[in-house]
Amino acid sequence: MLQNPYISVIINAIIAILFIIGTSLALASLARLIAKLFKATRIQQENTFAGYLFASPWIVGFLIFVVVPLGFSLYWSFTDFRIASKEPINWVGLDNYIRLLTADSSFRASIINTLYLTFLGLPLEMAVALFLAVMLNQKMKGERIFRMAFYLPVILGFNTAVLLCWRLMLNGGTGIINQLIRAVVKAVPPIGWIERALIFVQELFSAFFLGISNQSFTLFNRVLEAGLPAANRVPLWVESPLWSKMSVVLLIVWGCGTMMLIFLAGLNNIPKDYHEAAQVDGAGAWRRFWKISFPLLSPYIFYNLIVGMIAMLQIFEPIFVLYRDN
Known part of the structure; x- marks a missing residue:
């Protein structure tokens, strides 16, 4: 039986x-x-x-x-x-x-990539989430619609279908992200210099991390000697190792909805009397935020920081789907 x-x-x-x-x-x-x-x-x-x-x-x-x-x-x-x-x-x-730290190059590369995402991606994600929370904390029409729109990326998640759509949008030649960048630069030419400077700084930063990972700074020296890129240059999000990490950072920032809601809950818990008293004393919006809201948000910032660091250590799907053949 x-x-x-x-x-x-x-x-x-x-x-x-x-x-x-x-x-x-x-x-x-x-x-x-x-x-x-x-x-x-x-x-x-x-x-x-x-x-x-x-x-x-x-x-x-x-x-x-x-x-x-x-x-x-x-x-x-x-x-x-x-x-x-x-x-x-x-x-x-x-x-x-000892063998893991000295002989395994893959482990060293994974540690470097994790540090990159933690020290660049996490602060950007928290900054964008806090900015959106402050904006949504203002009383305005369609507030719930905006909340739903900004939280939608969290609902969609990093599933394969969504990541494949992102791979198409991040394509260096035909992707909609670079097409929007070209359109903005064409409409406002002075922004082109800012774009070129940002591309140079980003590629130099990524080349430095790649140099630490590969124990060779040849690429870093090459980017430094080349200087500012040409005027028609656009980010090669999924085609170049200099942009692979930044594209993952972009996805991380896109999914900041959970942090935004936590910050928004913290802002709603701050008594309005504090801001009203400061406003009577002549404090502006920025001073009220920096002296009242930001210090009182410290528990929420700490929570998002810890949860975000855990998420950085566990991130896998975007890297695997976007760069599975690279």
Whole structure:
């Protein structure tokens, strides 16, 4: 009977349920016992038992699927353990980490790219999100429509279809992004000098990071010697290694809707009396923002900073889809 896969699945499910119930009751009872030792009242003990009883399934899952594997991974990182090998495990100390930092060029490149996205992409994303939040905090018609429009990229996410559309838009020759840049420069010629300067600074910055990654600054020296690009130059978002990171930064900034809503919630929580009192004293809009709103937004800034850094470490889909053949 146990050879029937359906019966086996049912039995395993029953065992898992009983295990969760048993461990939950055990943890809840232990928590109540500890509360009793600290001379908690009977009501406090019952509340402790109920709280840990409902939290225990998550705690048990976290211990089994996160803490235990993390512990084994940490231990195996100091050995020569191989998954597909039956040879005995030997302790090698820090050899794996030394080889990873000195001999693995891919790891070094990934660290450099992550630092680039963290120190350039994250501040830009937070700055744009804060700017949009301040704009949407003003009472105006169609406020909800603008909120939905700016949050729409978060709903769409970095799925393959959206990223393929971005790949087409970022095409150096026919992409709509570069066509818009050409149209703006043609309509307002003085902007062309600003565009050329921005292209030069961006390519110089990217060449510097590539030099650190490749341990060769030949490309950096070449960009520096070339100086300002020609007037008809446009960013090669997906065709050049000098622009690959910046195109990912552009996508990161495009998806700043979540940070925007968090900043907007923080702005709504600031008492209006503070701004009214400052306005009576003659403080302008910028001074009120810098002296009142910005300091009171520090918890929200810190939260967005931590969550954003975690997201920078986990980013994968845009890089894989945009540059899968490069």
